[in-house]
Amino acid sequence: MSAVLDHSGRDPYESRVASTPEIVGRVDPVVYARAGDKGPLTREQLRQYESQGFLEIDNLFDAGEIETLLAELDRLRRARDGLDREIDPETLILEPHSRELRSIFAIHAQSALFARLASDERLAGIARYLLGDEVYIHQSRLNYKPGFFGKEFYWHSDFETWHIEDGMPRMRALSISIALTRNTSYNGPLMLIPGSHKRYVRCVGETPDDHYKQSLRKQEYGVPDPGSLQQLYADGGIATATGPAGKIVVFDCNTMHGSNSNISPLPRSNVFLVYNSVSNRLVTPFGKKAPRPEFVATRKTFAPIAPVSGRIA
């Protein structure tokens, strides 16, 4: 674990310790691909990911593939209602203040189809290239964001939570979101703050025990303060990831993001897959609490993904 501390022995990504917030610089690379590496992204895409902290790509999947994934998403929602027993109830997260299904976690471990998606070379290939390493799935989930009642996801850097609560040492992970429904300006699309990934907001306050049980519904600790967000926003603005079903957004583990509520009738359903570098596997949580359960943060197996090619059917 000493390799992740700086020369003074201090964790460069310390958080939830001080009583006032602080913004510090990122000490890790954003793109780990080495010059000359062959990869699935253009030079312009690389440049954009490096400077903005995210990348939007259309048309990676065809309409039939997205239909197949959407049908599986619907099937899993019904499975939750007792049609069968394949889903671990602990992995089901409900909306705050309602009984609507918000998310299912660990879908790569519970659905053969989403396991196949996670290994798809179109996605895993991008992750391997950007992270310059073999990768495994640190976390996966379906976000249903149902129409009418979908609540917001407040601003957060995933990395802050993964570092403090899960023990992810460094910023060498990324998320890929695959839209399974149309994302419009009005159904609570993903919002990202361009450039925010190059700075790290140390949050104030402590982490309560078993925080994840509440935080997966509504985050209240480890959230950035308004002043820091105002500063990131003043520098980078807000980008909104709208587009057709099938569009993907690749974003760095430290890019500040969130989404507003969705009162529109149109659900905003997405698959989230988090790829971590196998060199960046989890250690003891830096917040010094018990780690979160396996379905939220993979600790037991770091076997690298073997990318699979071909259509999803």
Next chain:
Amino acid sequence: MSAVLDHSGRDPYESRVASTPEIVGRVDPVVYARAGDKGPLTREQLRQYESQGFLEIDNLFDAGEIETLLAELDRLRRARDGLDREIDPETLILEPHSRELRSIFAIHAQSALFARLASDERLAGIARYLLGDEVYIHQSRLNYKPGFFGKEFYWHSDFETWHIEDGMPRMRALSISIALTRNTSYNGPLMLIPGSHKRYVRCVGETPDDHYKQSLRKQEYGVPDPGSLQQLYADGGIATATGPAGKIVVFDCNTMHGSNSNISPLPRSNVFLVYNSVSNRLVTPFGKKAPRPEFVATRKTFAPIAPVSGRIA
């Protein structure tokens, strides 16, 4: 009151009575201007308001006027914090789950500047023309929709509430919203369902006593059911009123509208002015409960507005 009932003696806009929802046709005109009436709108604007149920207009006010109004909005927020006593505490509505200021009601009665705005011929002139009558202010408010913590306004037809809870007989009223900050796709802009004003959704359930105390923060009764909203949305889609500060939206009292939350740092502050035809003044509430207080629904004075011309300064 008999004039507002149909031939069978039934209230055509009955609501919150049945246990299943119903969508019925509007029995009132949308535009009351008579052929040959001179007015401030073009033929195209009239046509759009009639068919869509709303109209967006830029550049009615200059930048200096908007600055003046915004400064007054900020001053009133500070006044709330005890700097003076000009604001009736009952008219202050807080965000659900926080102490942030959501709205101030009856601002035309509490601020000379907003009284002046309500009488401005650029606004009152449009209301008089569309409603074909003298008008008065039925309700007014500032919506702060603060950054970070602004919660959604769920879908509603204003008229349903005004009819059932306030005793507004007919659909002969309209709202004008004046944006005092930039409205973007990401700070919870006003959303409207085009064409929804021509149908009336009878809501299910009853109205609790003193419902307004809760409903101004978060509406839970008199809300349209998901099935009816789905139907209106399938036919009309959703229009989002984004634009610069100073832009106004004029919308019919029965246009289905709402807005999502605002986690962005940018507040979405608006003035809402509701103009009612003097021929449509309030009677006993159709929901047969005690009427809501004066600051939410004007009952004591129906004196017509005398439009005032000139710049606001």
